[in-house]
Amino acid sequence: MISLLDYGAGNVRSLRNAIHALGFSLTEIERPEDILKAERLIFPGVGAFGAAMERLHRLGYVEPLREYLAAGRPYLGICIGLQTLFEGSEECPGVAGLGLIPGQVRRFDDSELAVPHMGWNDVRVERDSPLFADYAGEKFYFVHSFRAEQSAENADWVLASSDYGSPFVSAVQRGQVGAVQFHPEKSGAAGLRLLRRFLAGDAVPETPAVREAAAAPTKLARRVIACLDVRANDAGDLVVTKGDQYDVRESGAVRNLGKPVELAARYYEEGADEVTFLNITGFRDFPLADQPMLEVLERASERVFVPLTIGGGIRAFTDAEGTHYSALDVADRYFRAGADKVSIGSEAVHIVEQALALGGEGDGTSAIEQIAEVYGNQAVVVSIDPRRVYVERPEDTRHHTVETAEPGPGGERYCWFQCTVKGGREGRDIDAVELARVCERLGAGEILLNSIDRDGTGAGFDLELVGAVRSAVRIPVIASSGAGCVEHFAEVFERTGVEAALAAGIFHRREVPIEAVKSYLRERGIETRLR
Ligand code: 1PR
Structure with missing residues (x-):
């Protein structure tokens, strides 16, 4: 059973549709205690970082979510669902994130490039993961103005990175806890395959092998x-x-x-x-x-x-x-x-x-x-x-x-x-x-x-x-x-x-x-x- 953490701040219909199209059924998180009962939890965060954290607090979800994540239970964060795993974001200074991953989320520099970073970009998969087990190099759909940066403190979390002006973190994973900056539910067949991998719950290797990352920068498609x-x-x-x-x-x-x-x-x-x-x-x-x-x-x-x-x-x-x-x-x-x-x-x-x-x-x-x-x-x-x-x-x-x-x-x-x-x-x-x-x-x-x-x-x-x-x-x-x-x-x-x-x-x-x-x-x- 898949549990969806929808705190009512935006459109998660497309995610529900994608999950149903893949033949899985969903249950909704309605109370804080549902979080710790979940077997596999998806958090498709939407909107702004501060608003998302504020809603999680108001609904009493922050503590059970931290406990769920600290126990390393199956989790997939999407977009803001990735960003909130970090300590904080320039989008809302002073608002603490869930703090599982060291580092801050920062705004893209718009002096040379259009911001939001919107559209289809590649990812460099840096380690083995069931999420990318049948990945054939396609692009994924991103839409965001803020991004997490890789650092020495969070390197063991980084599963994939992408470039837009400079490199940023496009997927994280440690054990069963993973998150992606892009939207798999909006990323055509490649996104649906990734989602299916999470939903099916394939085993995650204890120490994933490091992949040879492509040297060329990833590119946003027109x-x-x-x-x-x-x-x-x-x-x-x-x-x-x-x-x-x-x-x-x-x-x-x-x-x-x-x-x-x-x-x-x-x-x-x-x-x-x-x-x-x-x-x-x-x-x-x-x-x-x-x-x-x-x-x-x-x-x-x-x-x-x-x-x-x-x-x-x-x-x-x-x-x-x-x-x-x-x-x-x-x-x-x-x-x-x-x-x-x-x-x-x-x-x-x-x-x-x-x-x-x-x-x-x-x-x-x-x-x-x-x-x-x-x-x-x-x-x-x-x-x-x-x-x-x-x-x-x-x-x-x-x-x-x-x-x-x-x-x-x-x-x-x-x-x-x-x-x-x-x-x-x-x-x-x-x-x-x-x-x-x-x-x-x-x-x-x-x-x-x-x-x-x-x-x-x-x-x-x-x-x-x-x-x-x-x-x-x-x-x-x-x-x-x-x-x-x-x-x-x-x-x-x-x-x-x-x-x-x-x-x-x-x-x-x-x-x-x-x-x-x-x-x-x-x-x-x-x-x-x-x-
Ligand atoms: O004003 O907020 O109610 O929105 C109405 C929307 O409907 C606006 O986005 C407006 O552009 C669009 N619209 C209104 N009337 C028409 C019309 O054609 N009579 N269509 C219309 C606008 C333009 C494009 C079209 C491209 C490409 N059509 O949507 O698809 O021009 O066409 P092409 O490749 O065949 O040249 P509101």
């Missing part, structure tokens, strides 16, 4: 993301649709490119590094009343073991009965249905308008700040829907302009990228660069950068837009809109340095397989994840 724009068609069924410059109708009817769950499962099988659902009419429909969308997410998360993002309608709402829901309530429901990240579109524009009116700072009440505080920055994506506005000279506007190689209709040589709301229907007086910067400051963990001009055209990503936003922020940026062939992916990675590229139409219409994109990227020397 991600290839499949996106499903979802809405109800005229018959009321939820379908995957796809627009041309955001117009999803053809001869008056909503284009239907397939069923959301089936397509998401197909993309998982075909090697997508992440799958994104955008509920494109979420700006006008209240998502919590939109049960089919939640059901889509629930069913997709039973079959897709890579990260799932959901966007559309994440904002505060008062229903017809006068019940008020905060944006956090809406996000919470999406997370519980299986999302790993939520994407905020129109509401982000309104948030930034308000923040700018307050001098560019937040007051703690916005959806971005509130969701990031509870679920962590990495769980909050901001989706931007910009459209080009041409000007003769940069002085003609207060907005961030670029000199463009594609002059405007009147031969204008400059343009700015105007943010829109409501699926491109309404332009606002704010540009994509400013929006991205303010959202980063408020706590967004990633930018999903669309382009209305390029959407559905197959003409390639808007490199001028992507380059401008990429260089304005430190958080990861996903380039979206316009992919028409494999070369477009290489071009956007090589010329702008974005962390991920997203496409829809070419995958839905089976014009370009995901694997073809990745083989081409590999030929060009761009790191990708092999399935």
Whole structure:
């Protein structure tokens, strides 16, 4: 019997789904005494280090957990579940961790690299362990801004390490107590195999043999993301649709490119590094009343073991009965249905308008700040829907302009990228660069950068837009809109340095397989994840 320590701070649905998909059953830790009764314990820590420790204390779990760990009983910590084994974290100075492993957890340096460290990276397995017994060198999915460092005091704990700027600890193990910084439940087939090894309880060698570690640094892959724009068609069924410059109708009817769950499962099988659902009419429909969308997410998360993002309608709402829901309530429901990240579109524009009116700072009440505080920055994506506005000279506007190689209709040589709301229907007086910067400051963990001009055209990503936003922020940026062939992916990675590229139409219409994109990227020397 497997016991899951879920202290209610975030999405552990995907872990439950993965455990069930592997044929194991689970029991939940509900009281402190359940911990010492557990036979095998999994702690998928989520959110911030301090919040996790605070909850463990409040629930009376800290002492039984320390006792369980000190007895060396079977344990698998995941992400914060690894970090809390250490003495403390720079994330919350003064808050003690469980203290089993000597050392502090520190923030990644973001002076050269995007932080969070988000995506698929390799691990260097340094000792024999049943966890990695059938490991074939695949990458695992990481998402974190803080990491444990190896030192002389904790070297006997380190099972695997990885590199992101500098080396960090990606797995620890001593006897039956182990933990991983990555998310096995989101790491495709390789992650599921590792999880199965723990669940099956293979014997751990007393003195594991030291493995010859690879000398080359591990590399974070550029991600290839499949996106499903979802809405109800005229018959009321939820379908995957796809627009041309955001117009999803053809001869008056909503284009239907397939069923959301089936397509998401197909993309998982075909090697997508992440799958994104955008509920494109979420700006006008209240998502919590939109049960089919939640059901889509629930069913997709039973079959897709890579990260799932959901966007559309994440904002505060008062229903017809006068019940008020905060944006956090809406996000919470999406997370519980299986999302790993939520994407905020129109509401982000309104948030930034308000923040700018307050001098560019937040007051703690916005959806971005509130969701990031509870679920962590990495769980909050901001989706931007910009459209080009041409000007003769940069002085003609207060907005961030670029000199463009594609002059405007009147031969204008400059343009700015105007943010829109409501699926491109309404332009606002704010540009994509400013929006991205303010959202980063408020706590967004990633930018999903669309382009209305390029959407559905197959003409390639808007490199001028992507380059401008990429260089304005430190958080990861996903380039979206316009992919028409494999070369477009290489071009956007090589010329702008974005962390991920997203496409829809070419995958839905089976014009370009995901694997073809990745083989081409590999030929060009761009790191990708092999399935
Ligand atoms: O504003 O918070 O309710 O969120 C609504 C979300 O829905 C936003 O993320 C917005 O981008 C999206 N959305 C709204 N209307 C549309 C539409 O198409 N009419 N879709 C829409 C946005 C852009 C991408 C698309 C890429 C790649 N679609 O999702 O998948 O452009 O397409 P391509 O590879 O075929 O070129 P809120």
